[in-house]
Amino acid sequence: MQRFNWKINMQHQISDAKALQLRSVITSDGQVVLSLVKEPIPALKPEEILVRVEATPVNPSDIGLMLGAADLSRAWTADGADGPQLGAPVPAAALQAMRSRRDASTAVGLEGAGTVVAAGSSRAAQALMGRTVAAMAGGMYARYRCIPAVECLVLPEGTTAAQAASCFVNPLTALGMVETARSEGHTGIVQTAAASNLGQILHRVCLADGVPLVNVVRSEQQAQLLREQGARFVCNSSSDDFREQLTDAIAATGATIVLDPIGGTSGGQILSCMEAAIARRPGQVISRYGSDVLKQLYVYGSLDPRPIEIPRDIGTAWAAGGWLLLRYLKVVRRETLDRLKARVAAEITTTFASRYTRSVSLPELISPEVLSTCARPATGKKFLIEPWKDC
Known part of the structure; x- marks a missing residue:
């Protein structure tokens, strides 16, 4: 009463x-x-x-x-x-x-x-x-x-x-990105700024859903934070052997999509490591045009305000574009969105906390x-x- x-x-x-x-x-x-x-x-x-x-x-x-x-x-x-x-x-x-x-x-x-x-x-x-x-x-x-x-x-x-x-911005961004990766045929993901609030949510989603994920951070403290949460592949961009770490992790996970809120040179560097990891695959044919495996970069932020740079050692099988939650919500099927929102509500104190x-x-x-x-x-x-x- x-x-x-x-x-x-x-x-x-x-x-x-x-x-x-x-x-x-x-x-x-x-x-x-x-x-x-x-x-x-x-x-x-x-x-x-x-x-x-x-x-x-x-x-x-x-x-x-x-x-x-x-x-x-x-x-x-x-x-x-x-x-x-x-x-x-x-x-x-x-x-x-x-x-x-x-x-x-x-x-x-x-x-x-x-x-x-x-x-x-x-x-x-x-x-x-x-x-x-x-x-x-x-x-x-x-x-x-x-x-x-x-x-x-x-x-x-x-x-x-x-x-x-x-409930909306970070949870639906993480879920929408995983849905995008799946719909485009990618089985492994690389994310930068992985220790951010969104990055940690994406890590928990991938861990729960069995999606191989490579986490790129910029300090050992951030790397330890994610490892304590169960992250298997964490690469510290401030390490001297970062490119070697990253290439090894991509080779182990088969990741072919990059989710990057930074911009600048960040995503292009990962595409370069991705091409090097693909070249290691048994029987992989590398022509003068590079591998024939599509590598996708999605930039969804601009922590680095400089122009986005794409190196020329990634072959020709690559694509780059922007990813925006507001646009995703307009184009995703209604039943898919309802499913994602129901999951957020059910896991708001765990996965999406x-x-x-x-x-x-x-x-x-x-x-x-x-x-x-x-x-x-x-x-x-x-x-x-x-x-x-x-x-």
Whole structure:
């Protein structure tokens, strides 16, 4: 009975409330400005629900949307009407690439989780009242979010919002990449930045599914982290014999696809080792065009902002392209996506668990210290936003 009354009281409290929300804009004079603003909560359509957002992660994609190429070393702060503001100049060379966002205020936060506190009249929406759900609806750096019920992932009873906050981006990226590799006929995978939150999830998926995986990291500490989690093939790019380690691991696993969030020279170097490993196969014919085994590189990030380089010692049987979760979700079959989402919900505290080093409120996020830390990719430095913290 107490839980029922709580829901009624909460609905009454939000009936004429405004939702605090984080927004980003690039001004006409070349400044990125982050602001907390209060937006009216819209009337729910029959198929929609209202989520009290209780946890939402800071992903690299969120940092990109918030800040773009802004120079945080020259950041300034101010008091806005609804909360703090933070601004930083965008270098002139980067403004042209961001012209589509000029003077367009954008809600931030790709994914998050919370409790359904109001629902439209449809049966599907009403069935979610009081449940913990996760969504990748955008605009999740807010205290409330109106979302179509069909877009939500319903979590098992007892799942907390913090456990469910990262249900979409990293889990579905890992699962989508494995599905892509399988559909293209690859039986072994190489991943770079393997000690990242996503890298560790991909490792756990491949371990559970019996997919041979080569993990590339940049320090012995990261290598040890993955070995303690059961990784068999871990190659440290800072080692003097890295190329030999990597070629041996690729030969042992038969990996022919690279998943790379770095860019630059990273993926091309692995394709080169891949061609060398293929040449070791018994009976493998190598012509002046190289091997006839297709080697695939997918780049899904840009930790190295320099141009992507592909060496010329990889033969001609290779392909390179980008991989983006948002596009994958548009082209994947509905039954496949439903299967992947069901697996995430069932394994959210095991295979797809995310760990956070710090939780912050919405006002705390808008500080040079916090944003500077978030903007520097580092193993084990993932932030969680709790929009109702300190309220």
